[in-house]
Amino acid sequence: MSHVVRRRPDGRLILLLGALAACGPISIDMYLPSLPSLTLAFGVSSSAAQATLTSFMLGFSFGMLLYGPISDTYGRRPVLLGGIVLYALATIACMLALSIDALVLFRFVxxxxxGAAAVLARTIARDAHEPTDAARVLSMLSIVTSIGPLLAPLIGGQLLLLGGWRVVFGLLTLFGVVCALAAFFRIPETWPREKRANAAVLQSFAAYGRLLRDPVVWGYLLCGGMAVASMFAYITATPFVYIEHFRVPAQYYGLLFGLNIVGIMLGNFINTRLVGQLGSLTLISSAARVSSGASLFVALASLTGWGGLWSIVAGLFLVVGVVGLLSANCTTDLMHRYPHNAGAAAALFGAVQLALGALASLAVGQWGGTGPNGMGVTIGVAGLLCYAGRFLLVRLHNRPAPDAAAA
Structure with missing residues (x-):
């Protein structure tokens, strides 16, 4: 398909793209209640179990960087299909892993x-819709994507009762196969041949250099990336903080986790209603303020013990609730700033988000113990850096992109 007519938001396409984009979040969230049981199954420490999360986030980040420029050169559809097949095969390997080291490796693969599903679902949504609709479409996509993570920890907790952590990967395998079939039959090619990079694929990767020389890009990366870093610090720590430190039963962990997914959905719903009226920069600025303030509150509550469990839960609701709003607007603005390298722009943004998330996860794991202190400090630092990104965007947003002709 060499030509795609841009359209108004298409509910069926958004639903399918949302399911594809959820491959990564579901693979993390359904697995979270299993982390404490992994320490017993393999006889390892909590930090070793958390390494399976860190390796996943690093692989996710690297995959995004790989697929964006390749899709700019060869098209979205073949790259998307190849990535989903790889996901399904690696999930089977995870289910059959016999050691924690093997599981860490297979989670990376x-x-x-x-990563292909995550970056290309958003890029396809941008390709297929009018620029004025793109931020709203990506927020709608995030709402759909949030449904899976909302249910995933609840399902994962119940699967532990049925057959342990391997059953979780069995269900994820089925999900991957269904996604692959749906993408094969329903996802069109949205990047026409006449718009693809004419040069070698290595020159498509050179777009990363142009992006990273732009201080406005760094504003987007810090603003959206540090919000995600806070979220992944929470994702990595709370299975131990909630279940072991605060004695929340594993089967009920998903309820507290789901509360934050509801917050993400609410933030994205607000974005779909207001982005057309207020503009993306205003919403990014306001959401970054909320994220930074709530992050510092979580740090204070974690370090002092003030308010106990519910004080941390309340602060995390605000920290996590604006992540989708920030991601949708930062991604959309960045792709519009570099329209001929939209795949690379989306890939860079997603990869940096996941890399920062992996670093935050690693920091929490290295802190040691099951208390909330490591999570609180990590989230507090991420909040301050998110505000630094907001400062860059507010000051430099109207600056022209460097090498605009080349980009």
Whole structure:
């Protein structure tokens, strides 16, 4: 398909793209209640179990960087299909892993495949819709994507009762196969041949250099990336903080986790209603303020013990609730700033988000113990850096992109 007519928001396409984009989040969230049981199954420490999360996020980040420029050169559809097949095969390997080291490796490969679905679902949504609709479409996509993570920890907790952590990967394998079939039959090619890079694929990767020389890009990366870093610090720490430190039963962990997914959905719903009236920069600025303030509150509550569990839960609701709003607007603005390298722009943004998330996850794991202190400090630092990104955007947003002709 060499030509795609841009359209008004298409509910069926958004639903399918949302399911594809959820491959990564579901693969993380359904697995979270299993982390404490992994320490017993393999006889390892909590930090070793958390390494399976860190390796997934690193693989996810690397995969995004790989697929964006390749899709700019060869098209979206073949790259998307190849990534989803890789995801399904690696998930089977995870289910059969016999050691924690093997599971860490297979999770990395699983994430490489999931990265294709994540970055290309958003890029396809941008390709197929009018620019004025793109931020709203991506927020709608995030609402759909949030449904899976909302249910995933609840399902994962119940699967532990049925057959343990391997059953979780069995269900994820089925999900991957269904996604691959749906993408094969329903996803069109949205990047026409006449718009693809004429040069070698290595020159498509050179777009990363142009992007990273732009201080406005760094504003987007810090603003959206540090919000995600806070979220992944929460994702990595709370299975131990909630279940072991605050004694929340594993089967009910998903309820507290789902509360934050509801917050993400609410933030994205607000974005769909207001982005056309207020503009993306205003919403990014306001959401970054909320994220930074709430992050510092979580740090204070974690370090002092003030308010106990519910004080941390309340602060995390605000921290996590604006992540989708920030991601949708930062991604859309960045792709519009570099329209001929939209795949690379989306890939860079997603990869940096996941890399920062992996670093935050690693920081929490290295802190040691099951208390909330490591999570609180990590989230507090991320909040301050998110505000630094907001400062860059507010000051430099109207500056022209460098090498605009080349980009």
């Amino acid at each position: 699983q994430a490489l495949g999931a």
